[in-house]
Amino acid sequence: MNTKVETDIGKLTTKTNMKVAADIGNSTTKMIVEDELFSQPSVIRRLMKNPQVTETDLKKNVTNLDENLTVHITSAAIKGTANGLYVIGRKAITTDLDKVQNMNIKLGNKHKHDLPVIMILSMIARKIIKDEFDEKGELAESYSATCELSSAIPASEFSFEKAEILEKRFAAHKHTVIVHLGEKLVTVVLNFKKAKVTQEGVPAIFALLSEDETILEEFNNLYKKKDEEDLIQDNEEITKPIDLKKMKIFHVDIGDGTTEYIYTNGVNPILDACSGEKRGVGHATEEATVLLNENLNGLMKINRQSFMSIVADNTHNLHAEAKDALDIAKGSQANFILEDTIEKVSNKTGNNVDIVVVYGGGSIQFRKYLFDDLKEFADQIKTKLLWIPEKNAVDLNVRGLDILNRKVFFRKKR
Incomplete structure (x- = not known):
């Protein structure tokens, strides 16, 4: 108070x-x-x-x-x-x-x-x-x-x-x-x-557990459909976010400058298996800025901030060229994130993962480049992919920190 x-x-x-x-x-x-x-x-x-x-x-x-x-x-x-x-x-x-x-x-x-x-x-x-x-x-x-x-x-x-x-x-x-x-x-x-x-990524699990069932709607529809097609009954259905507390989770938290790969057993991070790489929307933007400058043959120099203003302005004379460059760069970054995930799930967790959970602001930007490939990988190792909906994906870390403030970090001792 x-x-x-x-x-x-x-x-x-x-x-x-x-x-x-x-x-x-x-x-x-x-x-x-x-x-x-x-x-x-x-x-x-x-x-x-x-x-x-x-x-x-x-x-x-x-x-x-x-x-x-x-x-x-x-x-x-x-x-x-x-x-x-x-x-x-x-x-x-x-x-x-x-x-x-x-x-x-x-x-x-x-x-x-x-x-x-x-x-x-x-x-x-x-x-x-x-x-x-x-x-x-x-x-x-x-x-x-x-x-x-x-x-x-x-x-x-x-x-x-x-x-x-x-x-x-x-x-x-x-x-x-x-x-x-x-x-x-x-x-x-x-x-x-x-x-x-x-460390970034760890607070998000606390926010995930406190979310309502709507974050699981797409996930359960996806796997219910797959089970019906394959005539397989799922032996561990996730009906509420709190069910994640019992699972080994590999988190892919895609940001602007880094993507965090966090491995948790319920709410407990396995620190030796947690890592991060310099991947994300910012890196895609920088790559795209270089591509656009190359296309302009040095006639003008565009920096990262002005590049994003061009992308946001569909009346700008370079808007189409900037969007094309950003699409190419996002595809490249998405491929790096996919390779990271495959390598780290194998080497850091020994493929001992119940579910791969993807969130962060970059998850919205990269979904169309990454979802299908990551889903295919999850299927191959007999696990599942939970892609957090856009409305929840961005704020999980700050909401998790707020929960930790009240329940762990600064809780008053009785």
């Missing part, structure tokens, strides 16, 4: 025990705080001077905060030269695409980057400001909050030592975020009572 203490000293409002679940994806940062799920593109842009004030109405500025999140960050958790003024997420990608900073999907080392820290601090400050204004219709000059934070880093780079580095970046320091709301500046000071970092 969140508690709030107000004092008259400097109009300071303090919030305690804010449980924060943060999924720091290469494409999108998703966060759950007090049952609210919200997100921002994982991009930032540094500003050298204060932005020009175009709107002075405080209510409008708070209402539109997600589209105009502008903050000044001061924190020992980031490099000294990185302290400063930023526009965050959606605001960062509306102008000057060549100046935005995003995660380098080829280098990895998410636990060392400043961008995830800046994203998380900014989004927590956003949550505090919107909640306070919604409740009171006004804002104090400053706020202080004590948080309990959980997050995750890719299995391809995970170790307990690296997880501890990221945990300490939050827990060992105070962090000051000044949010720009037109002419009004609001200071938010954040303290992290606890921080817990696990």
